[in-house]
Amino acid sequence: MRPTAFRLVRVVPRKLLNVSDQKIYMRPRPQTEDLKQPTLMNMLFKKREEGGDAWPLNIRLEPQLKKEVFKEVQPKLRTVLKRMTKER
Numbered sequence: 001m002r003p004t005a006f007r008l009v010r011v012v013p014r015k016l017l018n019v020s021d022q023k024i025y026m027r028p029r030p031q032t033e034d035l036k037q038p039t040l041m042n043m044l045f046k047k048r049e050e051g052g053d054a055w056p057l058n059i060r061l062e063p064q065l066k067k068e069v070f071k072e073v074q075p076k077l078r079t080v081l082k083r084m085t086k087e088r
Contacts, residue, residue, distance in 0.1 A: 041061065041063070041064075044061055048061060065082075065085055070082065
C-alpha cells in the first residue's frame with residue numbers, strides 16, 4: 001500500500017499548540033557596535049603605556065603598515081620590503 005497525502009498529514013488542533021500572542025520578536029543587536037570595541041593591539045599598546053618600565057622587553061608591538069607607506073617604493077622592491085617588515 002502506498003502512502004498518500006491523507007495518511008501522511010496529521011492535523012493538530014490549535015488548542016494543543018503553545019502559540020504566544022506576541023508576534024514581534026527582539027531584533028538582533030547591530031554589528032556596528034562590535035567595530036567600536038578596542039582591538040587586541042590597541043589594548044596591548046595601552047597596557048604597554050601603563051606598564052612603562054615594567055613592560056617586558058622581549059614583547060615587541062609594532063603597528064601594521066598600510067599601503068600608503070609603500071606608495072613611494074618601486075614596485076619591484078615592494079614585496080621584498082613587505083616581507084622584511086614582517087616577523088616570522
